[in-house]
Amino acid sequence: MFHVNIFSYICRVFKLTRFRMNKNLKIIGKSTPKLDGKERVTGSAVYGHDIDLPNMLHGMILRTKYPCANIISIDTSAAKALEGVACVITAADVDVNMIGYKRDHPILKSNTVNCNRDEIAAVAATSKEIARKxxxxxxxxxxVKQGVYDPFDALLEASPKLNERGKGLEQFGNKNMAESFHYEHGDLEAQKARSKVIVTKRYETSRVTHCCLxxxxITASYSKLDGSLTLWASTQVPFLYQRDIAHALKMDASKIRVLQPIIGGGFGSKLDMHPFEPICALLSIQTGKPVQILYDREEEFLASPTRQPMVIDLTTGADAEGRFTFREVKIVLDNGAYTSWGATxxxxxxxxxxxxxxxxxxxxxxxxxxxxNPFAGSFRGYGNPQATFSIExxxxxxxxxxxxxKDEIRLINANYKGEITGQGLHFKTCGAQPALEKVIAESAYKEKINRGDTGRYRRGIGLASMLHVGGGAKIYRSDGCGTRLKLDHYGYLTIITGSNEIGQGSETILAMIAVEELGIPMDKIKVINTDTDVKPxxxxxxxxxxxxxxxxxxxGAVKLIKEKLSKEAMKLLNIDAADFDYKDGSMYSSEKEIKIDKVVREMHFGSNELCVVEYFYEPPSSFQDRKFMGDVSGNYAFASQAIEVxxxxxxxxxxxxxxxxxxxxxxxxxxVGLQGQMEGGIATGIGFALTEEMIYAEGKLINPSFHGYKLLTSMDMPAVHFFPIETYDEAGPYGSKGAGEAPLIPTAAAIANAVADAIGVEFFSLPxxxxxxxxxxxxVKENQLV
Amino acid sequence: MDFDVISPKTRTALLEAMDACQDKKYRFGAGYTDLINDLNANPQEDLTVINLAQLQDEVFCNITEDDSGLHIGALVTAAQVLETPYVQTHYPVLWEAANSVASMQIRQTATLAGNICQASPSGDMSCALVALNAVCDIINTRDEMRIEPLADFFRGVKKTSLAKDEVLRSIFIPKNIQPKIKSGYVKIGTRVSMEIAILSVAYHLQADEKNIIAAAGIAIGAVAPTIKYTQTACEFLIGRSLYEIKDVVLENFSSQVLNYATPISDVRASAWYRTTVLENVTKTIFD
Structure with missing residues (x-):
């Protein structure tokens, strides 16, 4: 029954988008400022850091002094005795579950510490100064114990078991393996045999971090009266977060209300729930007062997630005509001490x-x-920048x-419309070849490649492409999203969406859709998207x-509300059938016009009915099978970059x-929003390629500041020439595809290829x-002399 | 962070404040771009900050030009240095160094003396001033003045010759004596902006009408515990034509500069990188 419903919903949406593609659009495709833009640039936006509740306490976390050690004893008596301290907690004081994707991570560490982030105790006090004291x-x-900081050392028989809850031996045959993926298609040996060229290289990528400004x-407020917990949290996944917090604290999920203040950067870092979040909740539960934990920049570097450092052994082949034959790859990811979503x-x-x-x-x-090492998390691109660097x-x-x-070989092998890949990805639309052709032409690639500069400054150009999901990814039981619409009798529309705004501009897109479809002016649209008690x-x-x-x-919701409005409007206008146009707050049918607010007033006060609808959309993607075969996304995004260095x-x-x-x-x-995604992604990609690196000595981060960690600034940004390819994919709203992660995925690869073109040396490690x-x-100079 | 603040408005009040602090821990604050970071990283109890931001004193606050050269007050900001045409035309090395300090926002408040008194081996304006043979004008609580070449003022990482009862009042840069100048600041770093030098080279050469070098100042930063004035390299250039510094002569010059470098490996670069780039960069000065 459930599936049938989804299918019929999908069909309806498909019809709608097909219809829309042929129509002149009012606002879709036109640059529209972000809804929260004014607040952001004037400084009136309320971030989590700005929240100040009555009687609020300040929480702080004591982290380990050593990345690998046994804890002999913890003495909190002096801290508890300090005036202004409301509460001090250690693992011994709390009854909680393990957290993390593999449930291998204690919120507070008691017997051992396994990385330099590890949380040992937490305090709540009346001021930050007292908490610090x-x-x-x-x-x-x-x-203190000798730690293991190289994953290849950790795989050795002689290595100690690093996470005592790890099930590596039972599941994957090695005690220190946290997760393992195997996939294959095609006849590898036959393809090797017909290869004219086979290239084998080892690639290494560094540990980088999101650098959210x-x-x-987090601010947590627990009510001892009814056992409810309210969290002002900067999560990207409020409903999964609600469940994770509930599991960690052994609470009912629905007792937990997650409110999302404006986020100062997500980029994947807020996909996992991290220990400081349930710790803050525990401090509030213990004290019965609101508690806030804010990281300073050093703690942010130390304790927020990172991208996975990887060692990639890649062998690829091509036949005499340059057609690719096979890829064989073995990757070792540095999981760190505990397992996050990043392991996937x-x-x-x-x-x-x-x-x-x-x-x-x-x-x-x-x-x-x-x-x-500290555990890695998820980061924009989700493994794809590393993979693409090696392949390209x-x-x-x-x-x-x-x-x-180098352009020819890519064009020969480019993905194409209608292709069903070895893994079962179905490219119903595909802009791979046009994107390649575009950047090759616009960059004058053919004229610039192999320039062979010999002076002090040497120019080079590089090319790389990417493939990424463009219509979600079916990894959780539902990849869907709910929407409620409320039209009030003043003609204002409230969009209550399950989706979240983390700076990517999606709430603005939703408002634009409302303007497009219902003709309601932008200033009469409100988006509610920050409260798990309210949103679907x-x-x-x-x-x-x-x-x-x-x-x-x-x-989907718009279609339903139009049905409601049409029905009432036809009644009011005394007509039997009409296909209304929606414009400037009114509905038009041939000669007749009626204002939307009037229709809603009549609905409320005449028919005693609310102008409220709700709709749930589930993408048409499918779960992959145990062999990871299947069409995992609603559609797929393709991109190419040509970069000159x-x-x-x-x-x-x-x-x-x-x-x-x-x-x-x-x-x-x-x-304008899309251009922003391009520039932001490329900035992150350039940093990944050239300058960013978290540097560790025996498990301790030695550059936890922007002085030492070289995040690039606007002054370092090159010109970004963006050429969108429009393939009008039926699955997406108005034919669109997801675009957020793609811009950074091929950047490091294209830069590496450009540097190689400039100086004749290839680089296999980043940065x-x-x-x-x-x-x-x-x-090179030495070799020439020899 | 908790400290007492005294904000003297006149020189007399400043000297009194310093006098009153002789038995206490105290620091000067002017632009606060380094001090606050420092106090955050190394919290100190019972600290007094003598706030110079409200001081109104011509010598401390102004840039003045006279027959002998240029006097730049201790409290002049990097932005004010950049707004001084005389600096741009006569001492390009200083102008370029000031322009390379952190970011535009920080340059509005960071002061010359703050840059100097931090005694960082990578101080940008400090490096340029050493190349310019700048001289420190220092006064003590008894209002006695002493002068000291800036190159000698630096005694080690974060160490200067300044005694507890002294304050740096201004910097003097001697007037150029020759018609032609070749002057510039090379800062090596990863970022264009918001960067601390991995190494730096400041050069200020003066030549006569016939392009013969008559005065030379070359300083190197971030390759030793203090900024180094490369005395023998400077002497090596005197009497040579600007156009003859190439091939073997250039190699010779470069190795003279390198003699002053004792770089370390740290999180920003290895000693090998610093040495190699220093050699490479010195060879580009005469391009």
Whole structure:
């Protein structure tokens, strides 16, 4: 029954979008400022850091002094005795469950500490100063152990078991394996046999972090009267978060209300629930007062998630004509001490290895391995930037060996419309080839490649493409989103959506859809999306899904509210059948016009009926089977980037001069918003390629500040030339596809290829720092002398 | 962070405030771009901050030009240095160094003396001023003045010759004596903005009508515990034509500069990188 309903809903939405594509659109496709733009730029936006509740206490966390140690004793007596301290908690004081994707992570650590983030105790006090002082009074006695910081060391028989709750031995045959993915298609040996060229390389990517300008924050308020817990949290996934908090604290999920203040950056970092969040709730439960925990920048670097560092052993082949034959890849991910959603990034990576370009055979193995490093989380691109870096670099190497143009080899193998890949991804629309052709032409790639500069400054150009989900990803039982619409008798529309705004601009898209479909002016539209007690289900912001899923849900609800309005309007206008046009707050049918607010008034006060509807949209994607075969997304996004760099051979610095990006976005909904996604993604991609790296010495982060961690600034940004490709995919609202993650995915790969073109040396590890470049140049010089 | 603040408005009040603090822990605050970070990282109890931001004193606050050269008050900001045409035309090395300090926002409040008294081996304006043979004008609580070349003022990482009863009042830069100048600041870093130098080279060369170098100042930053004035490299250039510094002569010059570098490896770069780039950069000065 359930499935039948979804199917009929999908059919309705499909009809709607098909109809819309042929119509002149009023606002869709036109640049529209973000709904929260004014608040953001004037400083009146209320972030989690701005929340100040009556009698609120300030929480702080004592983290371990050593990344790997046994805890002998914890003495909190002096901290508890300090005036102004309301509560001090350790693992011994709380009754909680393990957290994390594998439930292998204690909120507060008692017997052992396994990484330099580990939480040992927490205090709540009347001021931050007192809380800080209290932390300094907690005495912890450690027995320091030698940690294991290299995942390959952790895989050795001699290595100790690093996470005592890990089930690696039972599940994957090695005690330190946290997660493992295997995928394959095609006849690998046959494809190897017909390969003219086979290239094998090891790639290494570094640990980078999101650098949200708004640091991690939470405010918790527990009521001892009714046992309810209210959380002001900057999560991306409020409903999963509600469930995670409930599980952690052994509470009823519905007793927990999650409110989402404006977020100062998400980028995937807020997909997992982190220990500080249930810790803050515990402090509030113990004291009966609101408690707030805010990270400072150093704690943000130390304790917020990172991208997975990976070692990727990739072998790829192509035949004499340059057609790809196979990919064989073995990946080791540094899981860190505990397991987060980040361990599932191979799920996305395997799509790239199996299906970016046409790949007849693929063998994929990825293992996430426990170490005493901090645990990695999810990060925009979700493993795809790492995968794409390896694939696209190998493609350049194969082209070189075959003597085929690096652009040619990509065009020969480009994905195409109608393709069903070895993994079962079905590309009902596909802008891969047009995107490639566009950036090749716009960047003058053919003229610029192999320039062979010899002076101090050497220019180079590089090319890379990417494939990513564009219509959500079916990984949770529902990848859907609910919408409620309320039209009031003043003609104002309230959109209550399950989806979340984390800066990506999706709430603006929903409002634009309302303007488009119902002709209600923008200033009469309100979006309610921050309260789990009010809004309907949505799985959360990830997988570039929100405008796609929430947009389709919105269109479904719009259809229902139009039916309601039409029925009432026909009655009022005394006509039997009409197909109304909606414009400027009115409904029009041939000669007749009626204002929407009048229709709603008559509905309320005449027919005694509310103008309220609700709709639930579930994407047409399917679960993959146990072998990871299946059409996992509603549609797929394709993009190519051509990037020109200039290498300074005196300093080794690589300067990115221009980025040409072409992306199949299905259809452009809000050009200015899309341009913002492009520039933001590319900025992150450039940092990943060239400058960003968390540097650890024996498990301790030694650059926890923006002085030491080289996040680039606006002054470093190159010109971004963006050329959207519109393929009008039926599954997406107005033919659109998800676009958020894609812009950073091919950037590092294209830059690496550009640097190689500039100086004739390939780089297989990120970041391509000035020092690495200078060393490579020195080596080339030495070899020439020899 | 908790400290007492005294905000003297005149020089006399300043000296009195310093005198009153001789038995206490005290720090000067002017632009606060480094001090606040420092106090956050190293909290101190019972600290007094003598706030110089409200001080109204011509010598401390102004830039003045006379027959001998340029006097820049301790409280002049990096932005004010950049707004001084005389600096741009006569001391490009200082202008470029000031322009490379952090970001536009920070340059509005960061002061010259703050940059100097932090005694960071990577101080940008400090490095340029050492190349310019700048001299410190220092007064003590008894209003006695002493002068000291800036290169000698630096005694180590975060260490200067300033005694507890002294304050840096202004910096003097001697007038250029030759018609032609070749002057610039090379800052090596990862970012264009908001960057601390991995290494820096400040050069200020003066040549006569025939392009013969008659005065030379070259300083290097972030490759030793203090900013280094490369005395022998400077002497090596005197009497040579600006156009003859190439090939073997250039190699020779470069190795003279390198003699002053004792770089360390840290989170920003290895000693190897610093040495290699220093050598490379010195060879580009005469391009």
């Amino acid at each position: 209290a932390l300094s009074l907690i005495k912890v006695e450690y027995e 708004g640091t991690s924050n 990034t191979p799920f996305v990576m395997m799509q790239t290895y199996s299906s970016l370009y046409q790949v007849p055979a693929c063998w994929f193995q990825a293992d996430a391995v426990y170490t005493n 670099t190998n493609i350049d190497l194969m082209a070189k060996e075959l003597g085929i143009g 289900w949505d799985v959360g912001v990830h997988a570039s899904r929100t405008s796609f899923v929430a947009g389709n849900s919105m269109l 200039e290498v300074d051979t005196v300093t080794g610095n690589v300067k990115v001069m221009d980025v040409w990006v072409s992306q199949d976005v299905g259809r452009v909904l809000n050009p 391509i720092s000035a020092e690495k470049v200078l060393k490579a140049l020195a080596t």
